[in-house]
Amino acid sequence: MEALRVRCYNVRFGDAILISIPDRTAAGSPITRHMLIDMGNVLSGAGGQDELFAPIIQDIQSQLRGRPLDLYVMTHEHLDHVQGLPYAHTKLGISLQARHAWLTASAAPDYYDRHPEARRRLEALRQAYAQIERFLSASPSLLSPALQAVLNNNNPRQTGDCVDFLRSVGRKTWYVYRGYDISRRPALRDAKLEIWAPEEDASIYYSPILPMALNAPADFSLALDTLSPPAGVDAGTFYNLVEMRRRGFMDNLLAIDRAANNTSIVFGLEWRGWRLLFAGDAEIRSWQTMFHKGILRPVHFLKVSHHGSFNGLPPAPILDTVLPQPAPDGRPRHAVVSTFPGTYNNVPDAVVLEELAARCTLHSTLEIPDGAYLDIVFPP
Amino acid sequence: MKVRLPTMIQDPLTSRYKGMRLQESFYITQEPFFLDGPVTMRLAVVDFDPETGARVPGARFVPPAGDRTVGYYALANPYDIYAPDFIQVNAFSTVLKTLYMFEEADTLGRPVAWAFGAPQLLIVPRAGEWANAFYERDSHSLQFFYFDAGGGRIYTALSRDIVAHEASHAILDGIAPDLYNACTPQSLALHEAIADLTALLMAFSSHSLRRVVLEQTGGSIRDSTAFSAVAEEFGRALDPAGRIGYLRSLLDPVTMDQVPRSEPHALSVVLSAGLYQVMVRLHEWLKQRYVRETGKPELSVSGRALGIGTRWFKSLIFRALDYLPPGEVTFADYGRAVLAADQALFPDNDLLREWMRQEFIRRRIVSSSAQLAVETDFEHPALLDADLQTLAESDWAAYFFANEHRDLFGAPMNVPLRVRPRLDVTKRYYFREGSRDVRELIFKVSWDHYEPSGLGRPFPAQRQITMGATLAVDWETRRVRARLVSQHGQQEQSDRDELLDRLASAGLLLPGAYALGFDGKPLRAAVRAEIMSDELMRVRRTANLLHLIPEG
Numbered sequence: 031m032e033a034l035r036v037r038c039y040n041v042r043f044g045d046a047i048l049i050s051i052p053d054r055t056a057a058g059s060p061i062t063r064h065m066l067i068d069m070g071n072v073l074s075g076a077g078g079q080d081e082l083f084a085p086i087i088q089d090i091q092s093q094l095r096g097r098p099l100d101l102y103v104m105t106h107e108h109l110d111h112v113q114g115l116p117y118a119h120t121k122l123g124i125s126l127q128a129r130h131a132w133l134t135a136s137a138a139p140d141y142y143d144r145h146p147e148a149r150r151r152l153e154a155l156r157q158a159y160a161q162i163e164r165f166l167s168a169s170p171s172l173l174s175p176a177l178q179a180v181l182n183n184n185n186p187r188q189t190g191d192c193v194d195f196l197r198s199v200g201r202k203t204w205y206v207y208r209g210y211d212i213s214r215r216p217a218l219r220d221a222k223l224e225i226w227a228p229e230e231d232a233s234i235y236y237s238p239i240l241p242m243a244l245n246a247p248a249d250f251s252l253a254l255d256t257l258s259p260p261a262g263v264d265a266g267t268f269y270n271l272v273e274m275r276r277r278g279f280m281d282n283l284l285a286i287d288r289a290a291n292n293t294s295i296v297f298g299l300e301w302r303g304w305r306l307l308f309a310g311d312a313e314i315r316s317w318q319t320m321f322h323k324g325i326l327r328p329v330h331f332l333k334v335s336h337h338g339s340f341n342g343l344p345p346a347p348i349l350d351t352v353l354p355q356p357a358p359d360g361r362p363r364h365a366v367v368s369t370f371p372g373t374y375n376n377v378p379d380a381v382v383l384e385e386l387a388a389r390c391t392l393h394s395t396l397e398i399p400d401g402a403y404l405d406i407v408f409p410p
Numbered sequence: 411m412k413v414r415l416p417t418m419i420q421d422p423l424t425s426r427y428k429g430m431r432l433q434e435s436f437y438i439t440q441e442p443f444f445l446d447g448p449v450t451m452r453l454a455v456v457d458f459d460p461e462t463g464a465r466v467p468g469a470r471f472v473p474p475a476g477d478r479t480v481g482y483y484a485l486a487n488p489y490d491i492y493a494p495d496f497i498q499v500n501a502f503s504t505v506l507k508t509l510y511m512f513e514e515a516d517t518l519g520r521p522v523a524w525a526f527g528a529p530q531l532l533i534v535p536r537a538g539e540w541a542n543a544f545y546e547r548d549s550h551s552l553q554f555f556y557f558d559a560g561g562g563r564i565y566t567a568l569s570r571d572i573v574a575h576e577a578s579h580a581i582l583d584g585i586a587p588d589l590y591n592a593c594t595p596q597s598l599a600l601h602e603a604i605a606d607l608t609a610l611l612m613a614f615s616s617h618s619l620r621r622v623v624l625e626q627t628g629g630s631i632r633d634s635t636a637f638s639a640v641a642e643e644f645g646r647a648l649d650p651a652g653r654i655g656y657l658r659s660l661l662d663p664v665t666m667d668q669v670p671r672s673e674p675h676a677l678s679v680v681l682s683a684g685l686y687q688v689m690v691r692l693h694e695w696l697k698q699r700y701v702r703e704t705g706k707p708e709l710s711v712s713g714r715a716l717g718i719g720t721r722w723f724k725s726l727i728f729r730a731l732d733y734l735p736p737g738e739v740t741f742a743d744y745g746r747a748v749l750a751a752d753q754a755l756f757p758d759n760d761l762l763r764e765w766m767r768q769e770f771i772r773r774r775i776v777s778s779s780a781q782l783a784v785e786t787d788f789e790h791p792a793l794l795d796a797d798l799q800t801l802a803e804s805d806w807a808a809y810f811f812a813n814e815h816r817d818l819f820g821a822p823m824n825v826p827l828r829v830r831p832r833l834d835v836t837k838r839y840y841f842r843e844g845s846r847d848v849r850e851l852i853f854k855v856s857w858d859h860y861e862p863s864g865l866g867r868p869f870p871a872q873r874q875i876t877m878g879a880t881l882a883v884d885w886e887t888r889r890v891r892a893r894l895v896s897q898h899g900q901q902e903q904s905d906r907d908e909l910l911d912r913l914a915s916a917g918l919l920l921p922g923a924y925a926l927g928f929d930g931k932p933l934r935a936a937v938r939a940e941i942m943s944d945e946l947m948r949v950r951r952t953a954n955l956l957h958l959i960p961e962g
């Protein structure tokens with residue numbers, strides 16, 4: 031009998047994961063179900079290279095043998111998770127179809143009409159984003175590659191276009207959250223899917239915005255007429271104050287990034303006693319919520335969240351629930367991280383990878399060439 | 411030079427209360443110079459246009475000239491409290507007044523230095539739109555925001571309560587800088603309790619305000635219903651974060667076992683309300699005394715009793731701050747410091763000390779008065795022939811002395827010691843026969859203490875915290891007036907575990923580089939776990955939890 035296989039492609043900084051599950055048709059004959067989770071990478075710097083998508087999509091097509099995907103999952107609205115398929119369609123002329131598509135609940139066109147509190151908080155984040163974008167475009171000297179990457183990745187216009195495209199990838203599109211009815215969406219006989227996150231009310235993932243004072247020019251030397259220290263005040267101290275006053279923009283940019291990550295679809299897959307956990311880019315707030323709802327269980331596989339950053343690592347007591355030590359059964363355990371260094375600050379984090387490697391076999395897309403894949407196989 | 415400054419008595423929406431005046435003036439003579447802003451040697455108002463971000467010129471200073479002997483700040487319209495120049499001058503004068511409250515001879519008896527090691531504390535009176543105000547060490551500043559509520563714009567810089575509260579965070583940071591990085595929840599709570607009581611004392615230091623409070627309460631600040639009604643009236647308009655509810659919370663009978671041990675704000679109420687009870691008893695006691703002495707009815711002596719009581723209470727709770735041991739402190743450490751300071755201040759009168767002990771026991775801060783015992787007034791051979799002047803001036807001499815006489819400081823053997831800047835203070839002390847000034851050398855040493863961090867990876871397994879001792883030596887007699895040594899047990903350690911665990915779970919405690927932005931500078935709203943080695947961390951910037959870091 032066939033094994034279940036998780037194939038993780040090296041798309042540089044982003045995710046593209048194909049799950050192939052041995053299953054049965056209604057008539058009882060064997061069939062392999064294919065699920066693709068995300069496809070994309072960041073748009074700036076070495077972490078983004080769009081040519082990679084061609085061989086990857088060709089490989090997926092050859093696995094599908096002319097059939098559509100059973101499920102496409104868009105975990106959350108970040109370019110490094112959504113931009114691959116629209117790119118392949120418009121630039122390479124290749125498309126993938128799916129019977130079903132899951133998009134995170136808050137991507138539903140009418141979501142914010144139904145959730146006014148989430149709308150209020152989203153609007154605050156969007157407004158902050160617009161101010162930061164304006165400020166940084168007027169002060170290119172502050173714009174490091176890492177800052178550019180996080181700015182692009184959270185660009186609501188570009189992400190919005192990709193999400194629009196992804197709405198039509200599936201013949202049926204479901205905007206899912208924990209508690210959403212996914213039975214027969216798609217139909218699986220030997221495997222079971224369970225959504226663990228996000229919560230339907232995304233407002234719990236949005237943290238408050240700090241004031242930023244971004245209206246003064248970034249370059250002090252251009253603004254001596256309006257931004258000089260008062261008589262009797264040390265100039266260095268004064269300019270430090272001006273800089274500190276706008277400093278909240280770094281916090282806010284991370285809060286914007288974090289909010290989207292936390293809306294990631296996190297789901298469990300159970301097949302012949304194996305339990306697999308696909309965590310998207312879930313960060314601490316989402317892990318905490320899952321933990322306190324008592325949903326999390328020990329797993330044999332973890333798709334490492336957020337490219338091996340500290341922010342994606344479940345806090346210690348939660349990690350002990352998901353990957354307890356020692357393993358509760360004799361089965362081997364795996365984790366896979368898709369990442370690329372030098373794109374986001376401190377990603378991947380050596381201590382995070384070390385911690386995971388101490389608990390299970392850790393696989394990383396860094397070990398394989400661009401566009402290649404690594405397979406993790408779970409025998410029946 | 412003599413200068414007159416206006417201050418708001420209460421916030422603008424509530425001071426219409428009972429026809430009370432909106433502002434009162436006070437005169438200052440201590441400052442060496444005044445510039446537009448206002449800018450002085452130790453304070454500088456830096457105002458920015460909320461729309462353009464440009465710096466706005468500060469209020470113009472008019473020095474004394476001709477036969478006018480008093481300087482002042484020229485305000486376009488002194489009755490327009492919403493004009494930028496009024497807001498500038500008000501924030502400045504309220505901060506200055508708060509500073510003086512700490513520095514007076516019967517309190518610290520010395521000028522306070524800022525924790526950031528520069529001469530001026532910057533005051534940003536219109537920092538932007540937010541229902542908040544905070545002190546931030548990294549920017550050397552107090553920042554007062556404004557917000558729209560109930561059809562009007564509310565400037566926190568116009569609120570005497572809020573300005574005094576935030577100013578006292580800056581002042582306390584200068585006195586006890588280790589509290590800024592403390593991870594014992596009670597250390598942070600102490601910051602908050604002192605700030606709330608400072609706001610209260612600032613209110614009581616206003617003659618007009620005292621009168622209104624006493625009229626409304628029939629002359630007693632003990633009557634909780636009447637007092638809290640007034641308190642609420644004062645606090646309602648300016649309640650950005652529910653913070654001004656502090657006045658009501660001062661009447662809260664809450665005890666240590668009724669609050670979460672890791673929540674600084676909830677904990678602070680136990681201490682501030684406990685201390686407030688001492689103030690209430692003092693007021694009642696003074697009233698009885700004045701009634702006896704003058705034969706007047708209680709109500710008519712209540713104002714004088716509140717005025718005098720406020721001064722006594724102020725020295726009691728602030729003077730102790732110089733006696734705190736460096737590093738992490740608990741309420742009990744503070745209680746011992748209060749008792750030691752009061753013992754020195756009023757050797758012949760145990761009244762306040764007894765009330766303090768009762769209140770600390772009733773609030774379950776300590777279980778017995780034995781836990782509040784301090785070593786006071788003793789001799790040590792090392793001090794008899796020590797050159798105090800050199801010890802005060804030379805770090806090297808101080809270090810040698812401390813290292814040589816660890817027993818005198820109660821410092822453990824085999825740990826490296828650090829000496830802190832010594833303080834040479836002259837304070838006024840009261841004896842049965844009157845008052846006299848006493849010169850004191852305050853000598854603090856600290857050392858590192860290691861304990862399990864209690865946090866999983868990627869946090870290191872051990873954390874470093876600071877402990878220490880304070881020695882107050884009478885310059886003349888060379889006797890030790892008080893010795894206070896950090897006393898931390900298992901309970902305090904588990905309180906720290908709980909706080910840090912809570913912060914880590916909320917994503918507010920970030921290890922190493924994660925507490926930095928993309929430019930490598932600290933994030934504003936993060937507590938940082940500094941990674942000292944694979945195995946060791948220490949925590950930084952926890953005090954920002956009090957107002958700067960939005961939780962939830």
Ligand SMILES: [Zn+2]
Binds near residue numbers: 045110
């Ligand atoms: Zn991602």
Ligand SMILES: [Zn+2]
Binds near residue numbers: 575602
């Ligand atoms: Zn405070």
